[in-house]
Amino acid sequence: MILFVGAGPGDPELITVRGQKALGDADVIVYTGSLVRKAMLVWAKKDAEIHDSASLDLQEITRILIDAYRAKRKAVRLHTGDPSLFGAIAEQMRVLKNEHIPFRVIPGVSSFLASAAAIPAELTVPGISQTVIITRTEGRTAVPAGQSVAELASHRATMAVFLSADLGERTQNDLLQHYPPETAVVIVEKASWPEERVIPCRLDALAHTLSTSGIKKTTMILVGDSLRGEGENSRLYDCAFSHEYRSADMKKEKPHAG
Numbered sequence: 001m002i003l004f005v006g007a008g009p010g011d012p013e014l015i016t017v018r019g020q021k022a023l024g025d026a027d028v029i030v031y032t033g034s035l036v037r038k039a040m041l042v043w044a045k046k047d048a049e050i051h052d053s054a055s056l057d058l059q060e061i062t063r064i065l066i067d068a069y070r071a072k073r074k075a076v077r078l079h080t081g082d083p084s085l086f087g088a089i090a091e092q093m094r095v096l097k098n099e100h101i102p103f104r105v106i107p108g109v110s111s112f113l114a115s116a117a118a119i120p121a122e123l124t125v126p127g128i129s130q131t132v133i134i135t136r137t138e139g140r141t142a143v144p145a146g147q148s149v150a151e152l153a154s155h156r157a158t159m160a161v162f163l164s165a166d167l168g169e170r171t172q173n174d175l176l177q178h179y180p181p182e183t184a185v186v187i188v189e190k191a192s193w194p195e196e197r198v199i200p201c202r203l204d205a206l207a208h209t210l211s212t213s214g215i216k217k218t219t220m221i222l223v224g225d226s227l228r229g230e231g232e233n234s235r236l237y238d239c240a241f242s243h244e245y246r247s248a249d250m251k252k253e254k255p256h257a258g
Contacts (some may be wrong), residue, residue, distance in 0.1 A: 001069075001102045001103060001104055002065050002068075002069055002075050002076075002077065002096060002101060002102070002103040002104075003022045003026075003074075003075070003076045003077070003103070003104055003105075003106060004076075004077045004079060004083045004087075004089050004092070004093075004103060004104070004105045004106065005019045005022050005023065005076050005077065005078050005079065005083070005105075005106045005108070006019060006079060006080075006081060006082045006083050006087075006105075006106060006107050006108015006109070006110075007019070007031070007036045007037075007040045007078050007079060007080055007081070007108055008040075008080075008081065008108045008109040008114070008192070009080070009081055009109055009110070009111040009113075009114035009115075009191045009192040009193075010037050010039075010040075010080075010111075010114070010190060010191065010192045010193040011114075011192035011193070012037070012039050012040050012042055012043065014109050014114065014192055015040065015043065015108065015109075016106065016107065016108060016109075018106050019106045019108060020043045022076050022106055023040075023041075023043040023044050023076055023078070024043050024044065024045060025045075025074055026044065026045070026048055026074050026075060026076040027048060027049060027068065027073035027074045027075065028048065028049045028050075028051070028064065028065075028068040028073050028074070028075040028076070029041070029044055029048050029049070029050045029051070029075075029076045029078055030051045030053050030056075030061055030064055030065065030075070030076070030077050030078065031050065031051070031052060031053065031077075031078035031079075032053055032054065032078065032079055032080055033052030033053065033054040034054040035080040035218065036078055036079070036080045037193065040078065051064055058091055058092065058095070061077070061092065062092055062095040062096065065077060065092075065096070065101075066095075066096070066099055066101060069101050077089075077092065079108070080108075080111070081108055081109070081110045081111045082107050082108045082109065082110040083105055083107070083108065084105070084107065085110055085112075085134060085162070086136065086162055086163060089105070111162075111191050111220050112132075112134060112160035112162070112220055112222070114188075114191035114192045115160070115186070115188035115191040115220040115222055116222065117191075117192075118188050118191050118192070118196060118198050119186055119188070119198060119200075119222075119227060121186070121222075121226065121227045121229060122226060123158045123160075123222070123224070123226055123227075124158065124226065125226040125230075125232070126232040126233070127232035128158075128224070128225050128226045128230075128232075129156075129157045129158040129224055129225075129226045130157075131155065131157035131158065132157065132158045132159070132160060133152050133155065133157050133158070133159045133160070134160050134162070135147065135149060135152055135159065135160070135161060135162070136149075136161060136162045136163045136164055137149050137161060137163075137164035137167045137170055137171045137174065138170075139163070139164070139166075139167055148174065149161065149164075149171060149174040149175060150174035150175075150177045150178070153174060153175050153177055153178035153179055154177075154178045155178075156178060156179060156224075157224065158222070158223065158224035158226045158227075159175075159222070159223040159224060160220060160221075160222055160223075161220070161221040161222075161223065162220065164219075164221060165187075165189075165210055165215050165216055165217055165218075165219035165221070166216055166217065168206055168207035168209075168210035168211060169207040171206065171207070171221065172203065172204070172206040172207045175203055175206070175223060176203060176204065179203055179223065179224075180203070181202060181203055181204035182202050182203070182204070183202065183203040183223060183224065183225060184200070184202070184203075184223075184224065184225050184226075184227040184228050185200070185201050185202065185203050185205075185206050185209075185221065185222065185223050185227070186198060186199070186200045186201075186221075186222045186227050187199040187200075187201065187206075187209060187210065187213070187215065187219060187220075187221055187222075188219065188220045188222065189213075189215050189218060189219045190218050190219075191220060193218075197213070197215075199213060199215075200227075203223065206221070
């Protein structure tokens with residue numbers, strides 16, 4: 001069986017336990033060298049056959065995996081973050097299905113989650129946003145009708161914009177169609193890496209901030225006023241709120257003596 005493994009955002013300790021075990025058992029590893037830190041390979045065994053897919057095309061990648069499977073060798077395809085988000089695994093899985101080769105996906109910590117942790121911020125704050133939109137600005141990869149950043153911005157939810165650091169002006173202009181200019185933005189470069197950078201700004205300064213910071217890739221753009229750390233408290237821990245595990249304490253606080 002071929003295993004697609006989420007490497008997480010970059011810190012080798014943020015891979016899942018299951019993903020770490022899969023790397024340690026693998027005879028053949030194909031990793032996305034342009035995005036996955038080589039430090040992740042610390043979990044691989046010393047005699048593992050390792051391929052950097054940065055210069056390989058789909059046919060070459062899947063041929064390595066198929067050959068490994070047919071030779072009864074354990075193979076791992078290692079992707080950055082979580083493979084289900086902009087991981088380009090769908091086409092690889094289609095090839096394996098056509099060859100009747102079994103596979104499984106081991107999820108990973110996405111970079112948008114590591115970016116939120118780096119701020120740190122909650123993305124779903126009551127009274128501000130209870131929705132997170134995961135998207136990208138249209139570039140060489142087309143965006144389907146109705147899914148452009150400008151159209152999604154109409155929801156005014158928290159937004160995690162992937163793969164768009166080199167499209168700062170377009171991203172800013174699209175977002176400004178619905179978000180106010182003062183909307184909070186946080187740019188996180190290389191979340192969880194040793195060289196991680198966290199740069200807050202207003203929405204109307206996004207393009208300028210990206211340009212002057214020299215950031216080009218491996219960057220998450222988080223948008224929305226949930227990032228300010230303000231908003232309503234959740235009712236989950238409110239003493240006046242009952243739920244399955246706790247009855248509401250409606251008693252008034254007794255005045256202090258004296």
